[in-house]
Amino acid sequence: MKWYADRPPRLLWQVLADLLAVAWTWFWVKVATAVGDSVRALRAPGDGLSDAGQSLTDTFGDAADKARDVPLVGDRLAEALERGRSAGGTLSDAGQAQVQAVESTALWLTIALIAIPLAFVLITWLPLRLRFARRAAVARRLRDQGRLDLLALHALNTLSLRDLAAFPGDPVEGWRRQDPEVIQALAARRLRANGVRP
Template identity: 35%
Template sequence: MRSRFLPYATTPGRLIAQVFSDLLVASWITVWVLVGLAVHSAVATIAEVGRQVKDGATGISDNLHSAGDSAHKIPLVGDTVSKPLRAASEYALDLAGAGDNLDTTASWLAVLLGVAVAAPPILAIGMPWLFLRIRFFRRKWTVIMLARTPAGEQLLALRALANRPLRRLTEVSFDPVGAWRREDPYAIRGLAALELRSAGVGLPRAWRPSAR
């Protein structure tokens, strides 16, 4: 992929700074993702308790219901004996339902708390980083496109006159404004080169900058 399609500078110093910032942001995001996962795991243990209660109570209910069915077959006292067993089976089913509710609630709570803990610090750093990187890429793309045309070079040179330090301007020409007005090609290209470097873009191969 050609460098103009990448959101990175082509000048060494700017590129190193961008890579370093990317590593810092990636490390920050990784740390908070791990924190969010830890919170999720901690809360999810409650959901596991709910699942265990549900499974255990369901098994007890099935056993009591089977015992009630068996007791119902006892002559004379079968109905009397089976009623408490079946009632206990219903209570066990209610307990299983409570365990299921605990499982569902705790599972959702684990996700929400994990996201609530991890998302704010990630967004606090990630969004400004993304905004700055997109803004850099748009500026990089713009100056590269401008540098391809003579009129674009003049516009870049004009921006350099307005934005670059006087010391850098006088390194290009003792009279940078006059040179720009005279459309001096060497001065215009030198000034445009200053603007390219400020945008993190190296000089095009076809350019041969010279100071006057």
């Protein structure tokens, strides 16, 4: 495949378009990671809730273990403290759920902010680049094989009526007669149109 044109004006536009596509992708990756980091900062309350719940669980658990040693009321006291441990576990689970929700939101938001602009680039820029590469490669191969008559025929089929009318003489008749000058001129136009040096 031939990715870039031989002629400087078109080559410049292609390089600029490629650089713009890379810059566009890099920009959105940076934006997406920054937004993801900002959303992840919202997990602090969930972390605090989880830590507080864990601390409550540990504190009530230790108290329940020690309460069992109290004569007569130890078991009932430990049972009441176990409910406190359970409440701490519930609080910790709520904090973990909030952290998971924030992490999930940050991940999917980051993916969306990268995927949508990247899809835009792949839908607009990539097909144009691939089409140019294929056409330029075929045109260069025909030129290298000396098949200028095919290039000239293609030029006859693709030139505008204005260009055909401005062509000196009758280009169709010249192509039929295999006039080397007409074939060379038509092939050169087709090669230039495909970004290949004649």
